[in-house]
Amino acid sequence: MSNPSQTINSTFEFSIPHTITSYDKVVYTSVFSTGDNIFWQLEYHPTEMENMDYCLLYLIAIPNPEETQTMKYWSKRADLSATIYVKSYEYYNSYSLRTDDYSVRNRAWGKNFIKPLDLNYPITIGVTFMNSKLERNQIDSPMTTTPKQNKFLKLWEEEFNNRDSNDVQFNLKDGVIYARKSILLRRSEYFRRLFQGSWSETNKTLQKNKNNSHYVINIPDISYVTFREMLRYLYTDEISFNNFNCTPLEIFKIADKYLISNLREFARIEINKTLTLNNAMYVLFNEAWKWPDLKDDVINFIILNFDQVRETVEYKELVSEYKSHPAGIEIMYEIVGKLIPKKYNYKI
Structure with a gap:
């Protein structure tokens, strides 16, 4: 059993074949932990865009549910100190990082290093934590940035906006979009009250089409792309803030209007980050x-x-x-x- 007063070190090290670094592909390691619900990841850039003679190594904090809900610094990580490093044949460079500055606004800190002279050898990247809750040495293989297909996203893409399989039609500022009432009811307090008729605005907002097969809701003040992104979250719990035409502020406003508290908080945090x-x-x-x-x-x-x-x-x-x-x-x-x-x- 470890002495509580004893400093515990944890080292996580990953080897990158030269075949990957030679193509300048950005590399992400697998996720690793230094304590209860404290997760990290390393991100390695074989070439720094602003200076081709340098590489970049970042230590990324993977936020847990508690951390995603606050704009404050993530205090549980502050007791740690970390040293990131890059090594290869006859080459070693390291840098000590502070871990008390991690937050939703700053999830990654890193350092640029002069590239190894001989790129025909594998590159090893790693981090050593001091004051870790876990005493562990881990050797692993990194993974590249090729995204994995999310089965829920795939199912959503197949069903979304299919008029035959949906029963709610939204007439938006710049287009028409379809959705399923059952999902809207479960995921939004606003739509639950609207469809159950517990609001005085129900009769004004909710109509039936000529064939009585679809509910029709007119929303002339919201764009197609913003409403679509909100529906994507309701269907999949996934949200993207990378769309130029759909800003975090637009997502915040629509989530506030339709009483989607989690999405509202995600957008609020993203606004703070920008x-x-x-x-x-x-x-x-x-x-x-x-x-x-x-x-x-x-x-x-x-x-x-x-x-x-x-x-x-x-x-x-x-x-x-x-x-x-x-x-x-x-x-x-x-x-x-x-x-x-x-x-x-x-x-x-």
Whole structure:
């Protein structure tokens, strides 16, 4: 049995054949654990895009369900310290990482290394954790980035928008889409109440088509691509935020409207991840102020980075015009109220 006061080290090491690195394929290792519900993965880039003489190695935190629901730093990982390394024939490079900065905004930290001189030998990547809950040494083979086909996604793609197998028709701003009532009922409180007639708007919103075979719901203010992505989540529990025409904010708004709490939270976290010094004020004044929790998220980001945000053109423009915004005065007073304990010299 290990002494509780003794430092426990865990090393996870993976060998990459030179046939993979020679094609500059990005490599992901299998997932590994340093404790109860604490999972990690290594990501290796044989060539750094900005400097062809370097490679890149990242230590990625795989969030558990508890971590996906918070914007705070993931405290259970903070007690660890990690050293990532790359080695090959007559070659070794390493770098020590802090693990107290991992969060939904920063799931991966890494380092660039000068490439090994002789690329005809296998590359070994690894990480050693100090203060790990598990004493383990693992040697494994990496996997490439070829995605596995999700059987639920495949089934959904086959059934989705098939008029014959669905009984609800949505007339959207820029198209028509079909879905199954039984799935909508189970997955959304909004649709459950709508179809069961427990809302006064049911008769206004819900209609039958001429053949009485489909419910018809008119939604003129939502785009086809956004509504489709919401349905994809209801069918499969999968969501993609990589579609340029369907932003995290659009997903947040539709999830809020249709009372899909988990999707709303995922989108809220993604919005936080996309905040920058230059866009935070616009996000706050254009949309986020309408929802108290999202407004607080963006204001907290601004406060945390206030010295830099206040120097941006966006901040100066919005501050000069805030009184014309329907909630401008309230927003600025909230920002000022949170700045006072920080003793900033600010001027509205």
